[in-house]
Amino acid sequence: MAKVLTPRSESYAQWYNDLVLKADLAENSAVRGCMVIKPYGFAIWEKMQSVLDKMFKDTGHQNAYFPLFIPKSFFSKEADHVEGFAKECAVVTHYRLKNNPDGSGVVVDPEAQLEEELIIRPTSETIIWNTYKNWIQSYRDLPIKINQWANVVRWEMRTRLFLRTAEFLWQEGHTAHETKAEALEETETMINIYADFAEKWMALPVIQGAKTANERFAGALETYTIEALMQDGKALQSGTSHFLGQNFAKAFDVKYTTNEGKEDFVWATSWGVSTRLMGALIMAHSDDHGLVLPPKLAPIQVVIVPIYKKAEELARISQVVEKISAPLKAKGIEVKFDDKDNKKPGWKFAEYELKGVPVRLAIGPRDLENGTVEVARRDTLEKKVVAIEGVDVYIEELLEDIQTNIYKKAIDFRAENTRKVNSYDEFKKVLDEQGGFILAHWDGTEETELKIKEDTKATIRCIPFDGEDEEGVCMVTGKPSKRRVIFARAY
RNA sequence: CGGGGUGUAGCGCAGUCCGGUUAGCGCACCUGGUUUGGGACCAGGGGGUCGGGGGUUCGAAUCCCUCCACCCCGACCA
Numbered sequence: 001m002a003k004v005l006t007p008r009s010e011s012y013a014q015w016y017n018d019l020v021l022k023a024d025l026a027e028n029s030a031v032r033g034c035m036v037i038k039p040y041g042f043a044i045w046e047k048m049q050s051v052l053d054k055m056f057k058d059t060g061h062q063n064a065y066f067p068l069f070i071p072k073s074f075f076s077k078e079a080d081h082v083e084g085f086a087k088e089c090a091v092v093t094h095y096r097l098k099n100n101p102d103g104s105g106v107v108v109d110p111e112a113q114l115e116e117e118l119i120i121r122p123t124s125e126t127i128i129w130n131t132y133k134n135w136i137q138s139y140r141d142l143p144i145k146i147n148q149w150a151n152v153v154r155w156e157m158r159t160r161l162f163l164r165t166a167e168f169l170w171q172e173g174h175t176a177h178e179t180k181a182e183a184l185e186e187t188e189t190m191i192n193i194y195a196d197f198a199e200k201w202m203a204l205p206v207i208q209g210a211k212t213a214n215e216r217f218a219g220a221l222e223t224y225t226i227e228a229l230m231q232d233g234k235a236l237q238s239g240t241s242h243f244l245g246q247n248f249a250k251a252f253d254v255k256y257t258t259n260e261g262k263e264d265f266v267w268a269t270s271w272g273v274s275t276r277l278m279g280a281l282i283m284a285h286s287d288d289h290g291l292v293l294p295p296k297l298a299p300i301q302v303v304i305v306p307i308y309k310k311a312e313e314l315a316r317i318s319q320v321v322e323k324i325s326a327p328l329k330a331k332g333i334e335v336k337f338d339d340k341d342n343k344k345p346g347w348k349f350a351e352y353e354l355k356g357v358p359v360r361l362a363i364g365p366r367d368l369e370n371g372t373v374e375v376a377r378r379d380t381l382e383k384k385v386v387a388i389e390g391v392d393v394y395i396e397e398l399l400e401d402i403q404t405n406i407y408k409k410a411i412d413f414r415a416e417n418t419r420k421v422n423s424y425d426e427f428k429k430v431l432d433e434q435g436g437f438i439l440a441h442w443d444g445t446e447e448t449e450l451k452i453k454e455d456t457k458a459t460i461r462c463i464p465f466d467g468e469d470e471e472g473v474c475m476v477t478g479k480p481s482k483r484r485v486i487f488a489r490a491y
Numbered sequence: 492c493g494g495g496g497u498g499u500a501g502c503g504c505a506g507u508c509c510g511g512u513u514a515g516c517g518c519a520c521c522u523g524g525u526u527u528g529g530g531a532c533c534a535g536g537g538g539g540u541c542g543g544g545g546g547u548u549c550g551a552a553u554c555c556c557u558c559c560a561c562c563c564c565g566a567c568c569a
Contacts, residue, residue, distance in 0.1 A: 004530090013563080028561065088568070157492065157567060164569070217569095237569060276569055307528050346529035353529095364528055374528080491569085 004354065007288045012232040019282060020161045023291045023355050026278075033159040033166030040355065041278065043299035045169065048277060049149065051201055051297075052171065055193050061145045061173060066127050068151070069118035074126040078251040084218020085122045088155040092118040120153045125219065125244070125270055128174045129252040136176060136266060138257040144176040145186070162279035163236075163491055170274035176266045178256070180245070183267035184222075187243040190271040191224040194239035202277070203294040203407035204228050204284045205414055206238060207437070207486060209462025214446050217270075221245040227461045227486065229414045230283040233435020235461045235488035238280050241271035279491075285379070285406045291356030292379055294406055295399040301334045302395060303357045305348045307364030314339060317363050320388065324361070324373065327392035333399070353378060358402050359395055379406050420484065424475045427487070431458055437488050439467075441481035443474035452476060452487070461486045 004022050006014040020026055025041030028034075037045065053063070069092060076082050096112030121127065132144060149171045159165050173190060177183040191208055198204045206226035216223040220242035228238045249255070249265035256266055285292040295301050304321050308314040318339065325335045336357075338348055345362065352360055362374040373391055376383040379402050386394055417436030421427045427440055442448060442460065453459050467483045474481050 011563090017562080030560085032560070084568095154568075156569095158565090168569080170569085240569075272569085274569065305528095309527060341527090344527050344529090344531060346527085346531085348530085349528095350530050362528065366528070 004350075005288055005290065008231065015288070016279075016283060017161065019286060019291060023282075025282070025291075026161050028161070031166075033156055035161050035165050037169075037275070040299060044281070044293070044297055045275060045278060047297045047299065048197075048201070049171075052193075052197055052273065053147075053149075055197060056147050056171075056173065059145075059189060059193065061147045061175075063148060064146045065148050065150070066121075066124050066131065068121055070121050070124070070127045072117045072119055074130055075119055077126065078219050078247055080247075081125065081219035081251075085154070089122055090120040090153050090155055092120065121150070122152055122154045123270075123272075124148070124150070124152075124172055125174065125248055126252075129248040129254060129268070132174075132176055132266075133252050133254045136254055136256050139178050139259055142176060142178045142256060142266060143182065143186075145173070146175070147171055147173040160279075162275055162282070164276070168275045170272050172270060172272040175269045176249075176254070177268070178258075178266065180267050183245075183269050184243055186269045187222065187224055187241045187271070190269070191226065191239070191241040194241065194271075194273060195226050197273075198226055198228065198238060198277075198280075199407065201294065201296050202281050202284070203296075203403055203410060204238070204280055205407065205411040207462065207464050208466070209464040209486065211240075211462060212446070212449055212460050212485075214449055215459065217242045219244060219247050220270075221247070225462050227437075227488075228280050228284065229417060229437055229488070230280075230491070231413070232283075233417055233489070235437065235486075235490040236276070236280050236283070237461070237490065238277060239271075239273040242269060244268035244270060284410055286356065289350075289381070290354030292406060293356035293358060295358040295403045298356065298358050299334065300336045300352075300355075300357045301399060302328060302336070302359045302361060303348075303352045304335065304337045304361045304363065305345050305352075306337075306339055307345050307362055309365075313365060314341075316368060320363060320368065324363075324388060324391060328395060331392065331396055333396065349376075353381075359398055361391075361395075377402055379409075422472075422475065427452075427458075427475055428456055431456055431487075431489065435489065437461070437486050439484040440475050440487055441470075441472035441483075442485050443477050443479035443481055445477075448474060448476050456489075458487045458489050461488050461490060 005018045008015045023040070024038050026035045026037045029036045093114055094108045094112045095114055096109040097106040098109040100107045135141060135144060151167055151169050153167050156164050156166050175186050177186060195206050195208050198206045206228045208224065208226055211223040211225055217240060222243035224241045225237055226239045228236050230236055246265040246267060248268050254266050255263045258264055281297065282291060285294065304325065306314055306317040306321065308317055321337050325337060328335050349360065356378060358378050360376040367373050371388050372385050373388050374383055374385050375398065377398060417434065418439065419430055419436060420439045421430055427438060430438055449460055463485045469483055472481050473479065
């Protein structure tokens with residue numbers, strides 16, 4: 001078979017780039033740092049969106065839409081928030097172009113300078129809290145639980161398709177609550193939803209935990225995260241949920257009247273996942289042959305490739321294909337019959353492997369005679385000839401089996417690449433030689449965390465929720481520690 | 492934003508050092524035919540602002556200046 005992807009062993013980064021392009025997921029655009037998401041890639045994102053959207057609505061959230069532009073003055077209201085985002089904001093300063101007097105195209109009209117510059121949202125807390133101020137008067141107006149699907153812009157130095165682009169698509173939830181407890185509960189609910197989505201739909205095992213103060217969202221009191229481990233041993237932060245306390249309420253003066261007639265600031269959360277999930281999905285399961293998609297998110301779940309010599313033969317095969325695909329479609333399975341005659345079967349096999357289609361059926365004259373079909377599964381590349389009779393049930397179960405199997409593979413990989421270390425030397429050695437998640441004791445100070453980051457480029461991914469209490473000493477300073485935290489090099 | 496690399500047909504590349512017919516090759520594409528159980532073959536055909544702009548020269552893909560984009564490695568970040 002022709003080699004179309006750089007093997008992972010040769011260059012993991014190059015393999016990833018090749019895969020995104022060759023599987024037709026996305027490509028670089030004419031605009032620096034911004035990508036074009038192609039139809040096949042966007043179809044996966046749309047599936048993710050529709051599942052998440054339902055999960056949000058099932059937990060009492062509603063969708064809305066807020067502007068792309070944020071007045072500069074809004075931005076400066078929450079000190080930590082500005083500091084966190086200031087360095088990567090795109091700013092609109094003018095509202096008009098004019099023909100260049102020298103005839104060489106158009107130039108910005110200097111007369112058309114905005115009185116107040118507009119920031120292109122890197123996130124929407126400020127515009128949303130400025131709006132919520134007008135929506136909230138009493139406890140009866142609470143809670144407000146809103147989500148928006150949007151694009152945001154963060155002017156990144158170095159970009160990579162899906163993993164980090166200057167513009168990306170995401171959803172951002174913004175909620176307002178009466179009490180601290182309720183806001184904290186919301187923060188937890190949402191990180192649980194993300195974890196659930198990652199594991200059940202993406203087949204991606206994740207670790208839930210809290211970020212250290214240093215790694216927290218700008219303006220949050222607490223950031224919860226789901227962290228996934230990629231095949232190269234690096235961690236990928238895949239979703240975050242923030243407890244914002246009363247910081248934004250105070251910054252935007254959002255008060256409500258309690259049922260005792262007193263005034264208080266409302267409590268806030270925000271949470272989001274982005275097209276970065278696409279990167280996670282790609283890197284989690286794929287191999288040197290191409291993409292491996294979890295059946296639940298695959299735009300095409302079953303592809304059927306006919307093998308024939310003459311048009312007459314194709315016609316006979318097509319009739320059988322119709323009998324096979326009708327019951328599959330009735331079960332809600334996405335089936336594609338590729339009867340294009342300008343590509344040979346072998347070409348198609350390779351192509352659909354590259355695109356990660358979970359199940360491939362091949363039907364030729366031999367099968368017509370025997371009443372069989374060849375079934376190939378993408379995750380293991382195994383092929384099996386089965387009877388057409390009852391093949392719909394077989395395939396339905398196979399899809400479930402593939403979903404389970406790739407999840408299991410990912411979780412086994414993570415287990416093999418999660419290690420406890422007790423000394424800083426051991427930590428550095430494991431990090432350099434094996435990577436993965438490292439469980440180690442840390443004294444809880446920002447100083448130590450930064451020293452480790454500077455020495456090794458590893459960061460604390462999270463303080464896991466399900467970590468066991470264990471007395472120990474910080475691997476760097478020897479100070480006491482009550483539990484281990486998770487370190488890794490990260491994307 | 493620093494260091495390194497690349498930019499020539501849709502894709503992958505040769506040609507650039509050392510300037511000189513009409514810029515070439517493979518894949519893809521179009522037409523015809525033979526093929527079809529793991530990326531088919533033959534014949535014919537179309538497709539190029541040589542990344543953009545400026546300069547040197549009788550003459551520039553090739554030399555000089557400048558800008559842009561992408562990739563890799565750093566710093567920054569989801």
